Amino acid sequence: MKTSRTQAIFALLFINISILLSAYYIQYILKVPPCPMCQYQRIPYYLAIVVLGGFFFNIMNFKKLILFLIFLSFINIAISFYHIGIEQGFFTELTSCKDDLGANNTQELLKKLSNKGIVSCKEVSFRIFGFSLATLNFLVNIALILFYSFILKYEK
Secondary structure, X not given: OOHHHHHHHHHHHHHHHHHHHHHHHHHHHOOOOOOHHHHHOOHHHHHHHHHHHHHOOOOOXXXXXXXXXXXXXXXXXXXXXXXXXXXXXXOOOOOOOOOOOOOOOHHHHHHHHHHHOOOOXXXXXXXXXXXXXXXXXXXXXXXXXXXXXXXXXXXX
């Protein structure tokens, strides 16, 4: 195992874990609940961490690993793009994102709200530098693809 490969894997593990820790920080410390689309956008990061960890057990060769990470980033870009489209009103929400409670009065509405706990994917409840988290995720994954491509280009 080459040192440069190992360093790249540790860097990628650090990046993916940091992204998930940031999401959990926003959710649990800052008390900003994620919508279902935000939760779906975490899945490729979980898979990336598992795959990157598998590198140390020689489960997958380095080039295939990087190509798989590129694939995961494209999936995440597609999810983020759809989420951004929902936020901007270009796409309709998934049924898991809708907050249509169908309440007839205030008491019924309060009861349904306390039981449901679903955050609408349309509503942007947290921004960093004016960007929604879906937009930032989209941009981060473009940067990750560029980084993965850079690694592949200089892989011998």
